[in-house]
Amino acid sequence: MVNGTGFPNAADSLGSQNSVVVSGDLLFTVNAGSDTVVMFRIDKEDPCHPKMIGEPASTLG
Numbered sequence: 546m547v548n549g550t551g552f553p554n555a556a557d558s559l560g561s562q563n564s565v566v567v568s569g570d571l572l573f574t575v576n577a578g579s580d581t582v583v584m585f586r587i588d589k590e591d592p593c594h595p596k597m598i599g600e601p602a603s604t605l606g
Contacts, residue, residue, distance in 0.1 A: 580604045 564575040572585040572595050582602050585595035 575604065576601070580606050 564577065566573045567587070570587045570589070572587055574583050574585070575581070576583070579601070580603060582604055584598045584602075586598055587595045
């Protein structure tokens with residue numbers, strides 16, 4: 546895959562785009578392919594299985 550400048554993506558391309566962000570017990574993910582963001586709650590008792598809160602929300606492109 547290449548980035549917007551035509552060069553190959555770096556190994557941390559997801560991290561550098563902030564497409565996965567953790568804040569406290571919340572996890573946010575961005576799906577650039579569908580222009581949506583999803584919020585999950587991270588359960589302290591079961592952190593390997595975050596639960597989606599609501600539905601994916603449009604980022605309006």
